[in-house]
Amino acid sequence: MMLIIAVVQDQDVSRLLTFLMDKGYSATKLASTGGFLRQGNTTLLIGVNDDKVSEVISIIKEVCRTRKRLVSPLAAVDRTLNTYIPTPVEVEVGGATVFTIKVDSFEKM
Amino acid sequence: MMLIIAVVQDQDVSRLLTFLMDKGYSATKLASTGGFLRQGNTTLLIGVNDDKVSEVISIIKEVCRTRKRLVSPLAAVDRTLNTYIPTPVEVEVGGATVFTIKVDSFEKM
Amino acid sequence: MMLIIAVVQDQDVSRLLTFLMDKGYSATKLASTGGFLRQGNTTLLIGVNDDKVSEVISIIKEVCRTRKRLVSPLAAVDRTLNTYIPTPVEVEVGGATVFTIKVDSFEKM
Numbered sequence A, B, C: 001m002m003l004i005i006a007v008v009q010d011q012d013v014s015r016l017l018t019f020l021m022d023k024g025y026s027a028t029k030l031a032s033t034g035g036f037l038r039q040g041n042t043t044l045l046i047g048v049n050d051d052k053v054s055e056v057i058s059i060i061k062e063v064c065r066t067r068k069r070l071v072s073p074l075a076a077v078d079r080t081l082n083t084y085i086p087t088p089v090e091v092e093v094g095g096a097t098v099f100t101i102k103v104d105s106f107e108k109m
């Protein structure tokens, strides 16, 4: 058993869950926030048998899109700058950040 | 040190935490959502010494109940059906889904 | 790759994220609740290369403060007492509780 922890963009979550559920997988959704942009995103916990990890990862790859976000630089530039810079900055946010962790034991009760 | 990640139903959380706290355990609660029913549930993080894992799991087993949920089929049936089926569908939700993961290092500061 | 799961107090989160982002680290924030005090706190997921774990832990140590919380004993004392005790109880809450877990595989997509 492996636990996949995937941080994805909110816009992809519903479609991703539909794909995963239709294939018989189970998942749990946690509302989260990005540490850099401080904007909402979603963290999914997906427990799967070892031999299914690559299928789940390819579903995530298929569904989750990279997007560019315009960010007010006040939140994102180097904090040592004292002057106020009005022009927005473009930051690319990847489709998904995925950690796969070995599960020592799994039980449903 | 092991980290127990337990997905439980909201109705059992308060009693479960009381039991765990009374036994001197510590836990952190995360609000979560089921991937299939898209309804609220709770994910608990419980860090315990290796030799206490089975005691915590038996407390979870004792407190967390299996329940049947009536679900409007629109959210739950096979998406290939085009016709609208008005009768609700019963889905059994287990008391707890529990992942136990080895902790490489643990520190309180 | 290691996944650091750090439970910290809300008051330290913004400064901690600023420190971590400025050093080029990435993190995801989850709103959480303490199992004992039932008060809000924050759980951070921080994926780092193995050789950077100790630097991240020392940043957490530097930023996160231990605080004393006054708690109405109704929520915290032994439940077998029937009498109502009006005087508040002081509970010390540590700066951070940190679990470090080995990551089997990591992927950005």
Ligand SMILES: Nc1ncnc2c1ncn2[C@@H]1O[C@@H]2COP(=O)(O)O[C@H]3[C@@H](O)[C@H](n4cnc5c(N)ncnc54)O[C@@H]3COP(=O)(O)O[C@H]2[C@H]1O
Residues within 6 Å of the ligand: A007, A033, A034, A035, A036, A037, A038, A039, A041, A091, A092, A093, A094, A095, A096, A097, C020, C021, C022, C023, C024, C025, C026, C027, C028, C029, C045, C046, C047, C048, C108
């Ligand atoms: N210290 C830093 N300096 C400069 N640019 C930075 C930065 N940290 C992040 N970024 C950039 O900002 C995007 C959004 O990051 P955020 O932290 O809001 O949202 C992140 C975060 O919630 C999560 N994430 C990514 N890597 C992570 C890691 N190693 N550990 C935990 N969470 C991670 O995935 C989301 C998307 O990450 P992604 O890498 O695709 O996209 C990132 C990256 O392009």
Ligand SMILES: Nc1ncnc2c1ncn2[C@@H]1O[C@@H]2COP(=O)(O)O[C@H]3[C@@H](O)[C@H](n4cnc5c(N)ncnc54)O[C@@H]3COP(=O)(O)O[C@H]2[C@H]1O
Residues within 6 Å of the ligand: A020, A021, A022, A023, A024, A025, A026, A027, A028, A029, A045, A046, A047, A048, A108, B007, B033, B034, B035, B036, B037, B038, B039, B041, B091, B092, B093, B094, B095, B096, B097
């Ligand atoms: N391997 C795993 N990884 C991560 N989280 C997991 C997991 N297995 C279970 N969970 C979590 O535990 C909740 C209860 O699962 P349970 O299997 O008892 O009860 C489930 C199961 O009886 C059924 N179900 C779940 N996924 C299904 C699917 N793909 N197809 C058909 N039925 C499904 O619906 C009930 C509610 O599921 P829901 O997703 O709303 O809520 C799930 C989900 O949040």
Ligand SMILES: Nc1ncnc2c1ncn2[C@@H]1O[C@@H]2COP(=O)(O)O[C@H]3[C@@H](O)[C@H](n4cnc5c(N)ncnc54)O[C@@H]3COP(=O)(O)O[C@H]2[C@H]1O
Residues within 6 Å of the ligand: B020, B021, B022, B023, B024, B025, B026, B027, B028, B029, B045, B046, B047, B048, B108, C007, C033, C034, C035, C036, C037, C038, C039, C041, C091, C092, C093, C094, C095, C096, C097
């Ligand atoms: N092994 C573990 N697994 C998962 N999460 C963990 C953990 N150890 C600590 N945490 C998380 O860190 C928060 C602060 O814990 P700390 O031990 O510094 O500070 C604790 C501790 O001094 C005390 N405490 C916790 N559990 C207790 C218990 N069963 N009996 C007596 N005192 C307890 O109350 C303070 C606040 O606890 P609270 O639960 O509200 O909030 C906890 C909890 O959210």
